[in-house]
Amino acid sequence: MARQRDIFIAFFRSGMLGFGGGPSTIPLVQKEVVDTFQMMTDEEFADVLAIGNTLPGPIITKMAGYIGYRVGGWLGLINALIAAILPSVILMILFLATLKQFKDFDFVKGMSNGVIPIVAVMLGVLTWDFLKKSHKSLGWKVGGIILCVSIVGMLILKLHPGIIIAGLLLIALLLPIKKEERKE
Structure with missing residues (x-):
């Protein structure tokens, strides 16, 4: 309780x-x-x-x-x-x-x-x-790329955040990042 x-x-x-x-x-x-x-x-x-x-x-x-x-x-x-x-x-x-x-x-x-x-x-x-x-x-490199893609998508291309989230989830499912690439 x-x-x-x-x-x-x-x-x-x-x-x-x-x-x-x-x-x-x-x-x-x-x-x-x-x-x-x-x-x-x-x-x-x-x-x-x-x-x-x-x-x-x-x-x-x-x-x-x-x-x-x-x-x-x-x-x-x-x-x-x-x-x-x-x-x-x-x-x-x-x-x-x-x-x-x-x-x-x-x-x-x-x-x-x-x-x-x-x-x-x-x-x-x-x-x-x-x-x-x-x-x-x-890592900073991959995280920075995702951050930049999100900013460009929302602020410049005027995409809905849901589309960006769905797109990044799809990319993450299709192209998994290898463990050794994460260390920077």
Whole structure:
């Protein structure tokens, strides 16, 4: 039962503090499940995130479902999903009921604008962590090529990120990188 409590707390906190949607919740989920409750390692979390990003739908619910199931079975899955979405449901009801009255106040506009740089820093830290992990598994050369292909695809060619992810997964399946090529 203590494990179910930990699952609920981890995803409830992430859901409560993850202002701005999926990308802002990813570092929070990582902090809870890897550091605080030690439900998985950084590498396992990176794998869950990679797989979750290839599937449609909100990232927090996919991660909550998988991690909850992995750690606590079917009850853990349901527990984690409820914990992940409950804060949004409660806050949406409360905020929508009061937002109409206060939307033109400067402090409300300031709160919204103040969160954007915080989320940017959190995503930057997460990106740096993933770059370091890709260096360990792929090396700088292959990781840099994948990074450049992704940037060119999204920013210059205006490809949807899902197409790039699917393409890179297909390439990874067809042309596996040999272990000796990874060391640089």
